[in-house]
Amino acid sequence: MNAAMLHAPLIGESPDAPKFLLAVESLTVSFDGFKAVNDVSFYVDPNEIRVIIGPNGAGKTTVLDLICGRTKASTGSIKYKGQELTKLSESAIVQAGVGRKFQTPSIYDDLSVFENLEISFPRGRSVFGALTFKRDAEVRDRIEEVASMIFLKDQLTERAEFLSHGQKQWLEIGMLLIQDPELLMLDEPVAGMSVGERIKTAELLNQIIVGRSVLVIEHDMKFVEDIAHRVTVLHQGKVLSEGSMERVKNDPKVIEVYLGH
Amino acid sequence: MEHTPMAHRPAAVAAGVHDNPFMKPMEWVSLALLAAVILVVLPILLDAFRLNLVGKYLTYAFVALGLVICWGFGGILSLGQGCFFGLGGYCMAMYLKLEASSVENTKIQSTPGIPDFMDWNQITELPWIWKPFQSLPLTLFLVVALPAFFAFVIGTAMFRRRVGGTYFAIITQAIAAILTILIVGQQGYTGGINGITDLRTLNGWDIRTDSAHNILYFVNGGLLIGCILFAQYVKKSKLGRILVAMRDKEDRVRFSGYQVASFKTFAFCMAAVFAAIGGAMFTLQVGFMSPSFVGIVPSIEMVIYAAVGGRLSLFGAVWGTLLVNWAKTSFSESFPELWLFGLGALFIAVVLAFPNGLAGIYRTYVEPRLTRKVKALAPAEARALPHGTPAE
Numbered sequence: 001m002n003a004a005m006l007h008a009p010l011i012g013e014s015p016d017a018p019k020f021l022l023a024v025e026s027l028t029v030s031f032d033g034f035k036a037v038n039d040v041s042f043y044v045d046p047n048e049i050r051v052i053i054g055p056n057g058a059g060k061t062t063v064l065d066l067i068c069g070r071t072k073a074s075t076g077s078i079k080y081k082g083q084e085l086t087k088l089s090e091s092a093i094v095q096a097g098v099g100r101k102f103q104t105p106s107i108y109d110d111l112s113v114f115e116n117l118e119i120s121f122p123r124g125r126s127v128f129g130a131l132t133f134k135r136d137a138e139v140r141d142r143i144e145e146v147a148s149m150i151f152l153k154d155q156l157t158e159r160a161e162f163l164s165h166g167q168k169q170w171l172e173i174g175m176l177l178i179q180d181p182e183l184l185m186l187d188e189p190v191a192g193m194s195v196g197e198r199i200k201t202a203e204l205l206n207q208i209i210v211g212r213s214v215l216v217i218e219h220d221m222k223f224v225e226d227i228a229h230r231v232t233v234l235h236q237g238k239v240l241s242e243g244s245m246e247r248v249k250n251d252p253k254v255i256e257v258y259l260g261h
Numbered sequence: 262m263e264h265t266p267m268a269h270r271p272a273a274v275a276a277g278v279h280d281n282p283f284m285k286p287m288e289w290v291s292l293a294l295l296a297a298v299i300l301v302v303l304p305i306l307l308d309a310f311r312l313n314l315v316g317k318y319l320t321y322a323f324v325a326l327g328l329v330i331c332w333g334f335g336g337i338l339s340l341g342q343g344c345f346f347g348l349g350g351y352c353m354a355m356y357l358k359l360e361a362s363s364v365e366n367t368k369i370q371s372t373p374g375i376p377d378f379m380d381w382n383q384i385t386e387l388p389w390i391w392k393p394f395q396s397l398p399l400t401l402f403l404v405v406a407l408p409a410f411f412a413f414v415i416g417t418a419m420f421r422r423r424v425g426g427t428y429f430a431i432i433t434q435a436i437a438a439i440l441t442i443l444i445v446g447q448q449g450y451t452g453g454i455n456g457i458t459d460l461r462t463l464n465g466w467d468i469r470t471d472s473a474h475n476i477l478y479f480v481n482g483g484l485l486i487g488c489i490l491f492a493q494y495v496k497k498s499k500l501g502r503i504l505v506a507m508r509d510k511e512d513r514v515r516f517s518g519y520q521v522a523s524f525k526t527f528a529f530c531m532a533a534v535f536a537a538i539g540g541a542m543f544t545l546q547v548g549f550m551s552p553s554f555v556g557i558v559p560s561i562e563m564v565i566y567a568a569v570g571g572r573l574s575l576f577g578a579v580w581g582t583l584l585v586n587w588a589k590t591s592f593s594e595s596f597p598e599l600w601l602f603g604l605g606a607l608f609i610a611v612v613l614a615f616p617n618g619l620a621g622i623y624r625t626y627v628e629p630r631l632t633r634k635v636k637a638l639a640p641a642e643a644r645a646l647p648h649g650t651p652a653e
Binding site (some may be wrong): 126152 | 279280281496498499500502503506507509510512513514515516517518519520523525526639
């Protein structure tokens with residue numbers, strides 16, 4: 001593992017330092033008084049795979065929801081390349097370069113794999129642009145390229161609903177790759193996958209990391225060890241521990257609330 | 262399929278598997294069949310009265326076509342399409358009424374030169390909302406622009422607030438009811454419950470004669486086919502696929518960088534404009550417009566046309582409209598009081614047994630057999646075809 005990453009900035013350092021791709025500071029959201037995310041801060045470097053772990057209800061998915069604009073923060077700030085995200089609309093956040101995969105595979109059942117990927121191609125996103133969008137060589141080549149990365153090259157004309165669960169997860173990852181985001185957020189990408197599929201997914205993630213950062217929520221500890229550069233542990237809406245997998249694994253607080261049982 | 266300049270590409274791609282042709286061969290056949298029936302067969306078979314009746318039915322097909330885009334593809338059920346049909350129809354009727362109310366024609370009124378119902382309601386001056394309808398080009402513009410604007414305002418207000426599904430359907434229904442009440446209540450300005458009647462000429466051309474009915478029928482048929490082609494273009498564009506994607510997983514579309522509300526508003530506006538064109542053609546062919554085509558019942562009937570024909574099929578919607586209306590005319594001539602029950606039963610039956618309507622039945626049962634027969638006739642050709650066509 002990259003040694004420089006272990007000297008990563010600690011909580012509380014300047015959020016505007018340009019070396020972070022993502023700087024989350026004192027982020028809080030409360031639903032009717034219940035603080036699902038409570039004063040959370042963390043920083044993600046360029047080209048880093050960061051995994052967020054934590055028991056159910058720790059606020060992991062809510063953190064992703066806050067970053068991508070699905071939920072509005074009560075207080076705190078989320079800076080992506082120095083740009084405040086909390087005030088942007090969902091589509092503007094995507095266009096800024098943040099992509100998000102949902103927990104259950106979220107793909108378009110009625111469309112073919114090709115068409116699923118095509119919709120994510122970052123061109124013609126306005127009404128008029130979509131009406132005049134041309135399926136040209138650039139689009140086809142890019143879709144072909146991504147399809148072979150996500151192991152779906154031979155399924156391009158198939159309706160997405162006929163894919164297996166693992167293939168659907170890959171398809172959604174592929175839809176994000178086509179968007180070419182600098183920050184890719186994946187919510188439980190290997191949940192429900194077979195061992196073989198999990199290995200392939202880890203390979204895929206290590207392949208797509210070039211030129212971007214990945215923020216992953218995952219429960220599968222083996223998988224986390226395989227991919228994580230650093231791990232952030234959330235518990236009851238707060239950051240419990242942060243650092244390399246090795247360090248987090250040996251943190252007594254983490255063992256007590258999460259890994260121990 | 263053949264015009265792809267990509268000979269160097271790998272085999273699977275070079276075969277044009279990912280081409281997106283404007284229409285597939287079967288769709289061209291469907292279009293030709295529909296055009297032949299509307300523009301050739303029916304005019305030959307039917308007398309002037311029946312043909313005018315079919316012309317009237319076909320004006321509803323515009324509404325059904327809009328519903329296919331908006332409801333079938335986009336998943337946005339509007340129970341208020343009568344509003345837009347009515348707006349288009351009233352715009353046209355206002356122009357025709359003003360032309361029929363020349364000073365000469367209305368010299369017995371206490372205020373000559375204004376529509377008769379205004380005179381009966383003690384209105385002595387043409388209201389400002391009627392003024393634009395003295396001009397034919399402006400009227401034609403408003404037939405399209407007014408419903409589009411109205412739909413844009415409703416769509417933007419609702420979709421930006423993420424109002425959808427049942428709530429949207431109920432609100433559109435309420436709007437249809439409000440518009441009816443408004444029209445009935447403002448008798449002096451709208452003609453009230455009777456509507457706008459006694460329409461005579463369009464820019465000097467008498468629209469009441471058989472020959473005029475005949476010409477209007479063909480204009481109507483031509484416009485309908487134009488609308489089908491435009492709808493087909495939208496369906497085949499990326500926008501069409503985004504509508505389907507939104508119906509499926511709205512959040513995924515939103516988090517792929519699209520403003521979902523704008524796309525929904527577009528679909529709703531398109532349906533509104535189609536409905537309004539139908540409404541204007543209705544007024545021209547039938548010779549009057551009244552609130553009974555605006556309210557809740559006609560709006561729901563129009564949804565039934567689309568449902569029976571198949572809400573995912575542009576051609577199905579037209580056939581469905583023709584069929585239901587033909588049934589309505591035949592049954593209500595013999596059993597007028599039973600018709601509404603029949604219509605309700607038909608709707609329930611379609612939704613329960615054939616959710617994709619006539620087009621769905623055709624696709625499931627008829628098309629596979631037809632394809633097999635065609636292949637049997639031309640076995641060599643069939644085998645030479647590449648291994649697949651783009652998925653729908």
